[in-house]
Amino acid sequence: MRPEILFPLFAPITSLKGVGPRIAPALERIAGPLVRDLLFLAPHGLIQRPCLAVAEVGPEEVATLRVTVTEHLRPRSPQQPLRIRAEDETGRIDLVWFGNASRGIEGRLPVGARRLISGRVERFGLDLQMVHPDYVVEEARAGEIPEHETVYPAGGGLAPRLVRRFALAALERAPDLPEWQDPAWQAGRGFPAWLDALRVLHSPSSEADLSPASAARSRLAYDELLAHQLAMAQRRSHRRSGAAPRLPGSALAGRIEAALPFRLTPDQTSALGDIRSDLGGGVRMSRLLQGDVGSGKTVVAMLALGDAAAAGAQSVLMAPTEILARQHFETLAAPMEAQGIRVILLTGRDRGPGRREKLQRLADGSAGVAVGTHALFQDEVKFARLALAVIDEQHRFGVGERQRLLDKGEGVHLLSMSATPIPRTLELAAYGDLDVSRIVGKPPGRTPVATRAAPMTRVAEVEDRLVAAVLGGAQAFWICPLVSESELIDLKAAEQRALELQGRLGSRVGLVHGKLPPAEKDAVMADFASGKVRVLVATTVVEVGVNVPNATIMVIEQAERFGLAQLHQLRGRVGRGRAESACVLLYDPPLSDTAQRRLDILRRSDDGFAIAETDLELRGGGDALGLRQSGFPDYVFVDPFVHRDLILAAGDDARLVLARDPDFSTPRGQALRVLQALFDWRPETGMKGA
Structure with missing residues (x-):
């Protein structure tokens, strides 16, 4: 049973004021269906709005200005914007609105009115202007303009500012929960209380507060890790509690x-x-x-x-x-x-x-x-x-x-x-x-895969060599890259590559992709395994883990788009027999320093574990390693690179808790029950809500 203290957070988002049938679907796609999901929705940016004089503001700066309206410059044609001239004792600025956005603005900004305006300032010729100000308020309502404004994900017709309003409404619902962290650990790390950490999350005072390494974000990440580690430790303990058949070496x-x-x-x-x-x-x-x-x-x-x-x-x-x-x-x-x-x-x-x-x-x-x-x-x-x-x-x-x-x-x-x-x-x-x-080590007889990098300008030369090798009896993979968020665009690129190769090798070229029905995909893969298909062109959405010892060539287009660990996985599809094998990494120059280092490491090493560690160091957290595809937990606050030390600490803490208080009967144990319910990690599965 979920603790009653969490009921306000597990209410549907439609229980928040203003979240009706029109807004709810878009908000659910952005955050999730529960108030808790909005509470856990972290902003991804911060807009600083210092209150300045006109003369103090530079182009491309965001600022709040206290000005007096001096003139309305009405457009001479529908294509021109409405300009309202304003000034303070230090200078002049034009406020600009295009199209329908200008409706009613003259009434809100009569000549002689004192107003606070806030937005991005830019230069237009010799003049300063602010296009579509973010805020226009009377002096008595100055408190409506935040000095530090968080920027939230948006979409589905919802602007970031509206999402922010709902996130702050969710924060108001958050109860003051009993502390579940060990007091000595919390003090030693300088972690704030849970509710204080959430307040900093949604109302940061600087960019540093948005960093995953900040005290507030680290506190929330540790909470999430501890809830998960407790669930897994309980699952592990449960598995070991039952008897099992003895199957000795034979x-x-x-x-x-x-x-x-x-x-x-x-x-x-x-x-x-x-x-x-x-x-x-x-x-x-x-x-x-x-x-x-x-x-x-x-x-x-x-x-x-x-x-x-x-x-x-x-x-x-x-x-x-x-x-x-x-x-x-x-x-x-x-x-x-x-x-x-x-x-x-x-x-x-x-x-x-x-x-x-x-x-x-x-x-x-x-x-x-x-x-x-x-x-x-x-x-x-x-x-x-x-x-x-x-x-x-x-x-x-x-x-x-x-x-x-x-x-x-x-x-x-x-x-x-x-x-x-x-x-x-x-x-x-x-x-x-x-x-x-x-x-870690490879079985004897496996030949190292010679790995080379070449610019995409040499793709015709690579094709020529591949065709010659295939006509000589070789088999090859040709992997097409993730070129966009649209699988259809990715598929078009792969189809074009397959058509080019089929023009030279005919039916010996096969194509597999995510839109192909499973039976057809299996048939193409089986033809490749049997040798009927000599070149397999594949998109990145396809698992190509078939064992074809005769396959000795791997070509990867635009290799700089792939994670290092993913490139290593693809390279491992060749070199499975005794014949010499090669992997060609085609890239679009110029390469960034990180991409250059990634390709260099791949050329030097074939140790997947060392490569994975290096990839983590080079690219940090997020999903750089393709971790979601490898079963890595789908965390909310945890950055796997920044919070590596917290992962180990949470594991130690969870094991200690279960050793001392397996029934969660102490005051801290009761608080930890609330923590697990808050993040919804289930001991019976070790997964969220599964």
């Missing part, structure tokens, strides 16, 4: 490993040791196996699946797309079936008797391992004794979907896998409810 998995045509790398061996320690402990495993593209995560997972089979249990590996599921199936089936473990593939395409037979084998336990897509967590899929679930790219599945799979057994162990490197400093924010193992 001779069967040892035989699978011995039959591999290579030896495990030290990182793979270490990760497998972590997993086996969890599986044999009698407590549910919740582990993330994080490894670079091509680092060999699937092989480690296969050996864990072998341990489960040796213990007489079933296991499942779920992937987000059919292409990836088939890729995993092809990796697992032969080595596991050679040891007598039946592996089946279950996807949405299975129909009729074939599907019924697979479901029966899972239900009676004759199939030890199931590999598939979303089809695996459907209600009709039942297991005889499911004990281990492996989920590839877990962020591609919803929390509810993952849980539906785990609910198909008792105390099912969870192993998640991700190929998106997350900097260690952010790992706790993304995976605080999981234990993490890393595979």
Whole structure:
């Protein structure tokens, strides 16, 4: 139950005065449906309005002036603006209105009237003017012009000033909540009280108050992090509270490993040791196996699946797309079936008797391992004794979907896998409810990808070399950039590139994009995997994680538009076989210093984790790393770069709270319940409102 003290904040925005049926939809798109969402809507700018004399104001400055109206200069034609001349004892300025905005202005500004005007001053010839002043008020209403005015997001016909009015109305609804921060920590960091921090957020006195590093913003960020870390720590504790099947290391998995045509790398061996320690402990495993593209995560997972089979249990590996599921199936089936473990593939395409037979084998336990897509967590899929679930790219599945799979057994162990490197400093924010193992080194036989950068002016030369390589038997990716916010424009650019290449290579060129139906996309990807398609042109909205060892060329257009970690992910699609591979980064000169450093780092390093750390340092917070696509939390106040130290502190604080007060029965514990409800982080999911 939500604490009663929060009821005013969880009321709909329509409960605010002036938010009716016309305004509510636009305001909801800007902030959200609740008063709390408006309360948490941070301004993105600050307009300073110092009260100055006319002679003190320079062009392009914003100021408030106290003037007397001296003359109305009416337009000679409808195309000309209305000009009202005003002055103070130091100089003269023209107030200008165009078109319909001039209606009624002469009546509000009669000759001889004293008024306060505020807005941006500019020079027109030798004169100063203020076009469409932001404020025009009588002297008695001078208090209506703020000296420091925050600028809020706008849209849908709502001006920033109107959004500001509603945000301040939400602030008036905010109750004075009990303090949940540790007093010594709060004093040591110089954090204000919660309500005071919100007042500074909405009424900053300087640009410094708007900075994520300010005391007020840091206070709110820490609150949000603490609520999240508490939810994840509770989820972690709940998982560990239940018994789980013991799945010790096995001779069967040892035989699978011995039959591999290579030896495990030290990182793979270490990760497998972590997993086996969890599986044999009698407590549910919740582990993330994080490894670079091509680092060999699937092989480690296969050996864990072998341990489960040796213990007489079933296991499942779920992937987000059919292409990836088939890729995993092809990796697992032969080595596991050679040891007598039946592996089946279950996807949405299975129909009729074939599907019924697979479901029966899972239900009676004759199939030890199931590999598939979303089809695996459907209600009709039942297991005889499911004990281990492996989920590839877990962020591609919803929390509810993952849980539906785990609910198909008792105390099912969870192993998640991700190929998106997350900097260690952010790992706790993304995976605080999981234990993490890393595979950094690459398996033997993988050749480094030669990475080169070239200006877009050489694109014809790159095309010529690519065509020659393809005619010689090579396969290649050609990635088109995010050129605008419109996917249709992005698609047009990709289609044009595909047409150019098809003019030289014909049907050997395929195109995949976000508007393509899933079945058609899978068909093109399958043709690429089989070698029928030799060049795959793709937009950035498409997951191109198919394993094609024969693909040795990666061309990325306008590489300066991509994040460093994203470029590394794309580059990892080649170099998966023994043939020499190349990645060409095409860019539009001139490059900024940051873009130049980014491309230089990519040429020098192939360590995804080091690259992710560098990317964070170069580009700071926001979504520079593509963090939202990797399952990173969607925070309101937290900047992952600026608040890195707060992430670690909140994690420590959350663990200490649960160790000392697991039932939240102390006064601080009761306050922390309010905090969690305020941010809506749910302990049962570790997610917001899910």
